[in-house]
Amino acid sequence: MSPELLTDTSRTMRALVLHGKEDLRFERRDVLRPGPGEVRVEIGSVGVCGSDKHFYLEGRASSDIVSEPLVLGHEFGGRIVEVGPGGDEARVGQRVSVEPLMADPLSPQARRGSYNLDPGQRFFGVPGTDGALQQYLNVPAENAFDIPDSMSDDAAAMVETISVSLNGVRKAGVSAGSRILITGGGPIGLFAAQLAFLQGASRVVLVEPQSERRAKAASFGCEVSADLASVDELFDAVIECTGVGVVRHDSCLKVAPGGRAIFIGVGAQDASIPMPAIIEREVSVQGVMRYAFTWPTVIDAVATGRIDADSLVSRTLPFDRAIEAWTVPLTTEVKTMIHVNR
Structure with a gap:
């Protein structure tokens, strides 16, 4: 069954879509209801990664090649605004950091604890799976990790980098x-x-x-x-x-x-x-291929001040100006963050 369209007034949203080398465009896309085991996240901050720049400039990053329109963004967090059928309604309103890696739990690699090596994994923001440079995104509920209110949206996005x-x-x-x-x-x-x-x-x-x-x-x-x-x-x-x-x-x-x-x-x-x-x-x-079982450890380290994430942010951009992250280089850049829903 196809995901269900929202029936309220928030039926469409803005998304920043990569169509090919140096071709980013804002588009309107349908907002879909989360399915079983999913939650809908209103996106907060999205970090711009080196791989995002490779996708834009070269049409590929490592072995991943852009062959169809793609929404970038794999470093992100936000707020849960809806849960799928049978989901925990108490999570609505909870701020989260999202792990973008989705492996098959029955793969041999996942069974031995190395789910990051599953060759069939999906990953938000790389070819085959749209990422977070859109106002809402449905994600597996188990990939959305609660964060304390003391943790910034930017830091929530950088849990992936850390x-x-x-x-x-x-x-x-x-x-x-x-x-x-x-x-x-x-x-x-x-x-x-x-x-x-x-x-x-x-x-x-x-x-x-x-x-x-x-x-x-x-x-x-x-x-x-x-x-x-x-x-x-x-x-x-x-x-x-x-x-x-x-x-x-x-x-x-x-x-x-x-x-x-x-x-x-x-x-x-x-x-x-x-x-x-x-x-x-x-x-x-x-x-080093991505990560496995890191989110709770990293969230705790950031929330308790043992890791400084926020001071690494050298530029923030509103969603309207997000394309500048690729087209306007910053010589002193460490990390650029895009604020999607502010």
Whole structure:
């Protein structure tokens, strides 16, 4: 059965739709009632991710290719305004942060606890599943995590970003006394730095060419450098967040024997790494694919002030001006947020 149209006066809504490279358009779309197991979320803030920029500029991000109109937006939260048949009516009005990853719970990967590796997963805001740059979105009720009123809409959206960083820090094996190198001072790198300290790292060095991002990293306790070549020591783990080929290659040379190289940034489809250093030092190389079971942990860390999310927001845009997130570059940008229903 097709989703039911609303019968009240809010039958249509605005959506920002990507039709191809550098072709974003506002459109009117039908508002659909949530189905069983779903809730309808009135969207609050939506974060603009690097992958969103790749979709706009290149028509693809990693292996995902835009072949039909797509609503972007996978970093988001909002307020539940309707529940599907049989749903908990008490949740109406609750503010939430939404996990955009939807895996098959019966897949072999989900059964072993790695639902982020399910090859059949759906993901809001990537080809095949419209995202949150629209006024309302129906989401699985179990993907909508309650947040306290003390948590901002922007922070609710950034739970997704922090979750990626948390997965990387976990794979890096950060513990008391760890020495960590992070390449890239965007949101992923800055959140990874904060999380590394929370896990007990004694030193975090962050490499980033943009001075404003270095200053932000320093405010979190990082030692900073503008150039990887000037970092002349080895680390227990490197967390590579740029996706830049030469940075990925050279960061591997900064890993101590028996250490780990963690790749979060995607970049080009093919990449080079220094195999003699990898083999002779027995460096473990690990990719990071999204996250699994992170939302409650991250919400608690943000709500209790152990992670600073809000200070990373460098620009906010009303929905009417959302296209500027792609067409008007901000040289000091860390994170741009779009306020959809304000």
